[in-house]
Every structure is written in C-alpha cells, then in structure tokens.
Amino acid sequence: MMNAQSEKNSISNCLHVSSAPHIQSEVTISKIMWTVVVSLLPPLIISIFIFGFQTLIITLVSVVSCVVTEAVSQKMLNRPVTIKDGSAVITGLLLAYIIPPGVPWWLPIPGAFMAIYVTKILMGGLGYNIFNPALIGRAFLMATYPVALTSAWLAPIRNGSIFTYMNANVDAISSATPLYVLKHYGMAALIEKFGSMSVIYTDFFFGFRPGCIGETSAFLILLGGLVLLYKKYISWHIPVSVMGSTALLTWIFGGESFFTGNPLVAILSGGVMLGAFFMATDYVTSPNQKIAQLIFGIGIGALTVLIRLKGGYPEGICYAILLMNPVVPALDQWFKAKRFSEGATQ
C-alpha cells in the first residue's frame, strides 16, 4: 500500500488512459482457434486405428507445412507472424482430413503452399481470404495429383496392426469409397459390400468405412461440432442447413425413382459432416446473418447433391463449399441486420 503522496509520483508512469469500455471478454481469436483444433483431434485419433499409423504422419506433415508456410511467407512479406493464433494448424488438420489415407506422405506439402500462401496470405491474411484455404488446397491437389486423390482409398483395418499399410503398395490395397460404389453400382452393391443396412449405419457412424482421413467418423465429428455449438463459437444454422438440404435432396432425387434415396447414408458417407461443422462454418468465408447462413447452407447442400448425382466426382462437398464462398459478400449485403429502430411504431 502507498499513501497518496508517493502514489502521485509513481502513478503517472503506470496508469493507462483509454476510451471506454475498459473490460473485454475473455474470448480471443486464438482461444476460438485452439478450441477448434482440440475438437478436431478425436477424428485424427480414430483414423489411426481405422487406416493405420500413416494418417498421423500425413496429418503432421500437413500441419507442419501449413504453419511453416505461414511463418515464412509472413516473414518475407514483413508482416507480423501469426502462427500462434492456431488458424494455420486448423487449415493443416482440415487439409489432411480431406485427402485419402493412402497418399504419399509428402502430398500435403504442395497443398499447404496453395492453401496458406496463395489462398490466405496473398489475399491479405486471416480475415481477408475469400475461399476456405484447406478446400483450395484439396482442389489444387485434385487437379495436380488426380490419381492419388481419387484412388488411394484404404479398407478399414479390422483385425490387423495399425502399421499394416505402412509399406504396402497403395494400388494393390485400394478400396472404393461408399459414395463411389453408390454412384456407379447402386445401393444394392453397397449393402452387399458391407453386409446389411444396419452394419452400414453403425460402421459409417463410428467411421469404419473407406474414405478420407478425418471424415469417416460421423460420431466424433458430431462430438467436436457440439463442443463448438456449446461454446457458442458457431451457430446451428449452417451445419443443420447443409446436412438437412443434403439429406432432403438426396431423398428426393437420389434413388431409382423420386423419394427413394437414402438420406441418412448421404450424410454419413463422404465429407458432409466434416464440411458442415468445420469448413462451411469458417467465420471468414461464411455469412453473418442467420437467414443468409441458412441460404448459404442450403446452397452447399444443393450443390453437393448435384455434383454427387450428376457430376463427374462421387463426392461434391468440397466444390460445393468453394462455389458458395464467393457468394458470401453478396449474401452479407442482401441480408443486413435488422436495426432496433426499424420496429418503431410511428
């Protein structure tokens, strides 16, 4: 404790003077980002047991290359290095999660360069990118390494060691994804492959199906998504509208005739869950207002189903989100917040 006189001498050196407000909430960008990172980890852990140890290596390569790309490019551009905020880690994780588990370990590196340097840093850094960086990374890899991206699928390890696939020949063990089977051979072939409908639901729900590294376990993705919803970092509007519209449109158009498609398989297969909770909800590349978010989500769902049913690829969520990203500024412009005074009765 000091008396007033000595206080007066020391006070002018240490007192801060600023405009109100003088308190701030504890939520920071890095807090949000690292929470997202943590909620993204369970799918990675389960993927090691489903597809083997190399998923961890691919993910690590992806994360490290994203973080290094961000640090180096920001240094070179004389900008503050922001790798501590965790957004590059998220991009790295998501980039690895949406490529097949059987790809060569170095494949994420060109993707990371494209995602971080071109899509994010050159656009102006965090907050200024138009497209989701991880998805651009994947789209780039799809164009440059199409064989690896479309055929390096692995069958889930049922009774083997997690190192089963480590040195194996990728081509020999390739296994078609459920969406590929569905697209080219139909529902009957899918049921035949997995045994029965109930096996499909349980296997898909917990993640034991061929697919990208982080997209298979609907259960764990849902868990992570619920954490973000509980923390109020995201709202339900985008995930629900993406999944809802995908399910509805698949049910209507996805079957042999109208209204015979299987909506549940549509959501559980492919990357719809991961995209709906973790990629379509990216703050920077999604609209702010609730109605705009619903339209954004429905747009993604509709484009996903269109690409799945009519397009050349079995899965469409990646391109659906990328196609809806540039619509966001327009959606923000069209759907403004309602002013308080607009409701005035005068």
Place this chain on the structure above:
Amino acid sequence: MKTTVLNIAKLLTFQKGGINPPEKMRLTKNLPIEVMPTPPEVAIFLKQHVGTACLEHCIRADMCLHFVRQPTDNACKIVFKGLQNTLYSEDYFLNDNICFNSSEVHVQQEEKVSEGDLIGKGSKLGSNLHASISGLVKTISDTPHPFGKEPAIVLSIDPDAKPKSYPIVNENWMSLSREDLFAKIKEAGIVGLGGAGIPIDSKLSVKRDSKLDTLILNSESEPYLTSNYRIMLEHAFEIIEGAKILLTILDIKECIIGVENNKPDAIIALNQAIENDTQKNGSKNQFKIVVQPLQTKYPQDATDQITFTLTGRIKPTGKRISASGVNIQNVYTAKVIYDAVVCHKPFYEKVITVSGRGIARPANLLVKIGTRLRDIVDYLGGMTQDVAKIVIGGPMLGFAVSSLEIPITKTTPGVLFLTQDEIDIQPSYDPCIRCGFCLQACPMGLEPNNVSIYVEAGKSADTEQFGIMEDCFECGCCAYVCPSKRPLVQFIKLAKLKILEAQQKKKQRESKPKESKQREST
C-alpha cells in the same frame, strides 16, 4: 422465499443484442453505505454535467483511442498504430471550446459559506450548486477534469463547523402544487443520476400535449457498480415517495421500476415499501407503482432498451424518448428528489461505489460533491501497487483518468481502481475475422464490424450510411465481445467525430458562395 418471489415473476429483457460481463458486484454488494468524513477541501465544478452540446467534445477526448500519459513531454502517445500516428499534446484538449452547461458563480473569494448554501446559480441547462462543506471559498480556479481542466469553486473546511442535518419538515408534500414541487427540485440542483446528468428540471419539463403515460425508474446495469443497489436496499421508502413526487409533477399515474434479477434483495425491499405504502394510504393511493424484475443483461438500463423491455415501445430513430410516452429516471434520482422536497436538502452529497482490486478497501461511500479522488484513496487505505487504470464511472462507459486530483461530480456513479488482470489491456488488435459477434451483441442492430473497416481504411466520413449518428449510443458491447480485441466502439466514436467535421465543412462550403454573392450585390 427469495427464489419463489423471483420464479413467479416473469423476467423481461430486450430482444436484440446485449452482453453478460462478469458482474464483479461481490466486492461491494454487501457493504452498507458508509459516510465518508468531510475532506479538508472540495472542488466543485461550475460545469457538473455533460450537456447534449458537449457531445463533440467527448468524442474528441476519445480520439486518443488508447494513450499512456508520458510525464516528460506532457504529451499523449497513441498506442494503437495505423489509426492515428500523430501525437496530440495535452493542450489540444485544454484550449478547446468546451460547451458544458455552466453555472454562474454566486460567491466571492474568501467568502464564508456553510453546508448547503447556494454557491452557483443554474442558467438555462445548468443546475444550482451548493456548498458541500462549511468553510471558506479558497479560490475559483481550474481543476483537473477527465477531459482536461475546468473552472471549479474550491472550498476549504472550517474545522469547527458542525455537520448540518436535515430533519423531515414537509412530510405532507401531497398538499403542494405541481409548480411548488417542481421549484423545490430545481432549487436543490438535482441532475439526472443515470448518465449524462441532464438537470432534472429540463428532464421533467415535458410538453403538455405529449402522450406521456409511464414513468420508468431504472438502475445501473454495469459491472462493479453497486451504489444504486445499496440505495434501493437502504432507501426503498424514499425511492417510492420520490417516484410519487415525480408522478405528481408529470401528472401521470403509472410507474414501473425495472430491477435486474441479480439484485433480488432490492426487488424484495422495493416491493415491501410499495406494500407498506398501500397499507398506509389505502384507497387514497391514486398511483400505480410496480417493480418489474429484469433479466441481468447489459445495457439493460439504456433508454431505448429499458423502454422496450418494460413497455414494448420502440423509439423511432431521431426522436426523443418522450415521443414513446415514457419518462425515464434513475432510482437514486427519486431518492434525492424525496430529500429535496421532504427534507429541503440540496443535492450536494452522493453515494458512489469505490471498487476494483486496486483499492485496499472497496466501499459504498456517501461523499460530498467535490471530494477529490486523493482523499477517497487515503480514506480507504490507499491503492495497491499493481493498479493499472482509474476509471470514473463503470467499466463499460466510464472515463479513465490519470490524476488523483480530479473531484467527484454530481454524475459520478463510482470510481474503479482496476488492476492489470482486471482490464486485460491488449497492446494491439487483429484484423476482423468476420465472426459476427459484434452484430449479435449490438443492442441497436448496427454493424460495428463494417464501420471499423471503413475507419481503418481512412474513410470515416463515409460511415454515416451505417446509422451510427442516429442509433449508436456507445454502450461498448461490440468492443467487449470482439475476439480480435478491435476497439470497435472507439472506432465508431472517431467516425462520429469525422462525420461531424465533414458536415461542418460542407456547411461552410455552402455558406461561402452565398456570402460572395451578397458582396457582389452590395
């Protein structure tokens, strides 16, 4: 018992926006109002409150978004880069024309005054000033003020003088006419204690033809501040009587007292007082006063919000709140009005909350108007070493000050001594990540994110399109929630100033051609 009372009552709140900062009321919530001994000297500003014309000056003071006072060169160094890289010298504030509503001095130097004497006469929008201690008029000179320096009457104490007491002299105030009541209140120099401190007489002089039908009493909803809570707890009777006086003056019957549900004792105390009142007056009672528990949410006490919460009415943009048929006063104002009418006591002392972890002993203090922060600090045992910010007012709206010489004014709700961990000063801010938190937090449905981007790009004058001039009342919810720690409301304040400047320039440009034409014609 408490919980049942609160569960039955439906909690009302405003629909859009708002935040729930940590209440921090525990520091002073349970401390009864304590009378601070008379300080040896008080400095009473001639300008006790901020009038509407002063808006521009307030904004100008806020132009320094964040500055650390450097004692050596007497200049304020701006910490936030990229916005204003210039240095403002302190003179920038001092030489400005300040348009406070001043009172006329009614005493001379060396004149002897006793407690409660009239020392300043209110003119137009000013309020009467009364001596808060007995003693001599030491000098009338400039005294530090949150915005620079202001002329003040400095009184030094006469140590032999006895404290004045105000017994009840006029319990039967009902017999007085509206005009007499109004004159009594005006004479006592009462100002609105909720915020800007508009003199009560101008707040009450509503046009007769207005459709006024409801008096709203609100109480502060900022963190830390508990002075209103203690007043409601300890002076519930006076508040109800004051409300009845206000109703009489306004010539209406209905009064709603909105109290947030984090103050359950206050709700019970006020309800008890109303019950006693009905029992006492029985059928004679013509007034309808109700206590309405409100959801705890900042800014629950703001004009537009409390009007909507309690009456469902929305104020049209650009209109005064009386257009919605309500008159809003603070609960403490009602108490002070009771004192003025029933005890003939002028308004020269008030209850403030002194809180924060930077003060040795937080308290709810009854202090004389004009008591310097220094005396309060000494009385409460001094400050801790790690005090980082002294705030006059609440943490959401208050003014940070750098001098302990600043005296308490009629509108000071409290003084906070905040430590580093309480204010969480960020050295810089990050770009907008478009999370939309500020859009959800804004109680007026504005777009602080877009305004901030415009201001950063140097296009402050173009932000009028976002409606900040009409609707933004600078509650600070946007800056509070921003995860990038962007000074959003500070950006808006800056933008408002730039818009005003642009409008003035435009006016000048328009008036110039006229002048030249006139010259030609002559």
